[in-house]
Amino acid sequence: MANKTDLISVNKLKVNFRNNTEIARAVDGVSYTVRREETVCLVGESGCGKTVSALSILGLIDSPPGEIVSGEILFAGKNLLKLGEQELQRIRGNHISMVFQEPLTSLNPVFTIGDQITEAIRIHKVIAPDELYERCIQLLKDVGITAPQERFNDYPHQLSGGQRQRVMIAMALACDPELMIADEPTTALDVTVQAQILQLLKSLQRSRSMSVLYITHDLGVVANIADRVYVMYAGIIVEQAYTYQLFHHPRHPYTQGLLASLPNLSKRGQRLYSIPGTVPNPAHKPPGCPFHPRCPFAIDNCRIQCPEMCNYGNEHLARCPVLYEKNPDI
Amino acid sequence: MLAFISRSIIQKIITLFFVSVVSFLIIHLAPGKPSQVDPLNPKFTPEVVERFRKEFHLDKPLHVQYLYFYRDLFTGQTVSWKDNQSVLNKIWERFLNSLPLFIVGTILTWTLSFPIGIRSAIFRGHIYDRSTTFFSYLMISIPGFFFAYILIIFVVTRFHVPVIGMETFGLGDAPIPHVLMDRIWHLLLPSILGATGGIAVLSRYVRSQMLEVEGQEYIRTAKAKGLPPELVHYKHALRNALLPFVTMFGLILPGLIGGSVIIESIFSWPGMGRMAYEAILARDYPVILTVNFVSAVLVLVGTFISDILYLVVDPRIRL
Ligand SMILES: Nc1ncnc2c1ncn2[C@@H]1O[C@H](COP(=O)(O)OP(=O)(O)OP(=O)(O)O)[C@@H](O)[C@H]1O
Ligand code: SF4
Ligand SMILES: [Mg+2]
Numbered sequence: 001m002a003n004k005t006d007l008i009s010v011n012k013l014k015v016n017f018r019n020n021t022e023i024a025r026a027v028d029g030v031s032y033t034v035r036r037e038e039t040v041c042l043v044g045e046s047g048c049g050k051t052v053s054a055l056s057i058l059g060l061i062d063s064p065p066g067e068i069v070s071g072e073i074l075f076a077g078k079n080l081l082k083l084g085e086q087e088l089q090r091i092r093g094n095h096i097s098m099v100f101q102e103p104l105t106s107l108n109p110v111f112t113i114g115d116q117i118t119e120a121i122r123i124h125k126v127i128a129p130d131e132l133y134e135r136c137i138q139l140l141k142d143v144g145i146t147a148p149q150e151r152f153n154d155y156p157h158q159l160s161g162g163q164r165q166r167v168m169i170a171m172a173l174a175c176d177p178e179l180m181i182a183d184e185p186t187t188a189l190d191v192t193v194q195a196q197i198l199q200l201l202k203s204l205q206r207s208r209s210m211s212v213l214y215i216t217h218d219l220g221v222v223a224n225i226a227d228r229v230y231v232m233y234a235g236i237i238v239e240q241a242y243t244y245q246l247f248h249h250p251r252h253p254y255t256q257g258l259l260a261s262l263p264n265l266s267k268r269g270q271r272l273y274s275i276p277g278t279v280p281n282p283a284h285k286p287p288g289c290p291f292h293p294r295c296p297f298a299i300d301n302c303r304i305q306c307p308e309m310c311n312y313g314n315e316h317l318a319r320c321p322v323l324y325e326k327n328p329d330i
Numbered sequence: 331m332l333a334f335i336s337r338s339i340i341q342k343i344i345t346l347f348f349v350s351v352v353s354f355l356i357i358h359l360a361p362g363k364p365s366q367v368d369p370l371n372p373k374f375t376p377e378v379v380e381r382f383r384k385e386f387h388l389d390k391p392l393h394v395q396y397l398y399f400y401r402d403l404f405t406g407q408t409v410s411w412k413d414n415q416s417v418l419n420k421i422w423e424r425f426l427n428s429l430p431l432f433i434v435g436t437i438l439t440w441t442l443s444f445p446i447g448i449r450s451a452i453f454r455g456h457i458y459d460r461s462t463t464f465f466s467y468l469m470i471s472i473p474g475f476f477f478a479y480i481l482i483i484f485v486v487t488r489f490h491v492p493v494i495g496m497e498t499f500g501l502g503d504a505p506i507p508h509v510l511m512d513r514i515w516h517l518l519l520p521s522i523l524g525a526t527g528g529i530a531v532l533s534r535y536v537r538s539q540m541l542e543v544e545g546q547e548y549i550r551t552a553k554a555k556g557l558p559p560e561l562v563h564y565k566h567a568l569r570n571a572l573l574p575f576v577t578m579f580g581l582i583l584p585g586l587i588g589g590s591v592i593i594e595s596i597f598s599w600p601g602m603g604r605m606a607y608e609a610i611l612a613r614d615y616p617v618i619l620t621v622n623f624v625s626a627v628l629v630l631v632g633t634f635i636s637d638i639l640y641l642v643v644d645p646r647i648r649l
Binding site: 060085092100102105110120124157 | 546547548550551552553554555556557558559561566569570573643644645646
């Protein structure tokens with residue numbers, strides 16, 4: 001697997017949000033890589049900066065209040081952060097597309113879904129009208145919409161939640177992007193529909209040989225679709241590994257806590273574990289390791305210095321020297 | 331659709347009936363009477379007043395008066411108590427006078443407010459936005475008569491054209507272009523004055539609508555598709571931001587019979603507003619009630635048009 005080439009790499013990205021009184025360091029030096037034809041999960045609790053780090057890729061951070069302070073995002077040999085608005089427009093939706101969390105509010109209520117899907121193609125490709133229509137119908141079929149000809153002229157409110165998300169996915173696929181970013185695409189849907197959408201994304205990723213950056217707070221979803229995982233906490237990556245590694249040998253206390261709080265059959269009847277304390281506010285992060293107020297292993301040094309990544313080999317890294325010293329190689 | 335239209339029409343007719351009753355009652359309950367004996371006027375003896383009351387059915391109970399009034403209105407026989415002229419004719423004449431003011435004012439308001447408001451929203455916080463905000467509040471807070479005064483002084487001293495009234499007297503046999511220019515000059519100032527307040531308010535409203543829509547998630551989706559800013563703003567955002575204005579569009583209609591008392595008074599413009607105002611002072615009930623009734627009809631027709639337009643432009647509303 002390691003022989004796949006990098007498609008996009010985000011390096012030491014820092015994004016701040018500024019309001020009148022304080023600066024929130026929403027993303028605080030995040031690095032991750034998505035390779036060709038792989039699915040990477042970015043996982044973490046609400047507010048840890050997942051969405052912000054994904055929107056930065058497309059240059060969609062509202063500024064003000066947002067500001068990309070430093071870092072680089074390399075895609076096809078170019079630093080996306082250095083590109084002009086027009087060059088970014090040629091990449092958005094064409095090479096990198098995005099599916100959002102709320103399919104209802106993310107679709108424009110006053111245009112038909114046919115219009116909204118074909119628009120994405122029209123803007124990037126030169127294509128004859130009837131071919132455009134055929135392509136849109138094919139896309140709707142690919143994402144599992146039944147009777148696509150009839151749906152073509154429907155408005156978003158006429159579809160169910162799951163269908164809307166399928167339409168969003170069709171829109172994101174419209175120009176055959178190399179990378180699709182899916183920001184919690186199933187959170188707003190009910191459980192059976194969630195599973196269907198997840199299955200759909202999985203099969204589309206394979207059949208189209210594209211890469212998927214999947215953002216979620218749900219480790220169950222991660223186990224289901226990810227090749228590799230990045231665990232985010234308070235604006236930084238705390239652990240990264242292949243999925244199997246992460247689930248069987250978590251190396252960061254935060255990851256361990258997340259896994260321990262997963263419900264599973266062998267723990268039936270017991271109370272679910274949950275990590276004590278809450279996620280720090282990005283404007284008032286504790287110094288040192290941001291996890292130390294909630295960490296059972298914290299030592300004095302954790303309060304002073306933010307730790308570096310420790311390498312466990314096979315691309316498994318975790319940002320906790322305390323556990324590394326205890327047990328560097330299992 | 332048909333069911334909606336017929337239901338809506340029936341509802342509006344019922345509303346109209348209540349409006350007619352309530353306005354009739356309010357007028358009759360208001361202090362002052364048309365038939366008071368004026369001790370200073372020797373012609374206004376109690377006998378004359380009595381005859382007058384008989385002739386206009388003022389001696390009958392209220393509900394009979396109500397029936398008489400609306401019978402006359404619908405048969406077109408209502409006459410003013412002041413000068414015995416047909417009320418409908420009077421209103422029509424004044425309406426024709428007010429119409430040019432109304433048309434020019436409305437066109438100015440609606441064509442200027444949108445570009446101003448939309449640009450302010452797109453360039454939120456920039457110098458353009460700040461200056462339009464400043465001028466809007468200035469225009470909203472300066473009293474109309476004061477602004478009118480300044481404008482009149484400016485135009486008269488600067489261009490040496492008379493602007494009071496609907497036209498300059500004694501231009502009877504002047505060449506056509508001259509008369510035309512004269513008319514336009516007389517029309518321009520009161521129209522602009524009538525429109526400034528509207529432009530200030532409406533452009534603010536357009537701006538806030540536009541800002542609200544620009545913050546919606548589907549705008550982010552549109553950007554994420556790679557659309558250029560023009561399409562994001564003028565297709566995806568504007569189309570949504572315009573929806574509430576469709577309602578307002580229907581409400582232009584009642585303005586046809588409104589007319590501004592202040593502006594018409596300042597410019598000695600013989601329009602609707604002044605006629606209604608004078609009728610109220612003279613307790614000329616037939617004129618007041620007819621104007622009232624006609625504006626109620628226009629309001630209801632306006633809201634009806636809005637409902638239909640909304641149905642057409644907002645796909646979420648289906649029957
Ligand atoms: N437009 C904004 N204005 C101000 N602060 C913002 C804005 N967007 C994000 N932030 C800040 O950035 C932090 C990270 O937000 P982000 O949306 O990336 O979290 P997330 O990990 O995607 O969470 P969730 O699971 O809730 O979507 C938030 O805590 C918030 O304080
Ligand atoms: S560095 Fe310290 S505080 Fe941070 S996770 Fe490790 S033990 Fe806990
Ligand atoms: Mg998010």
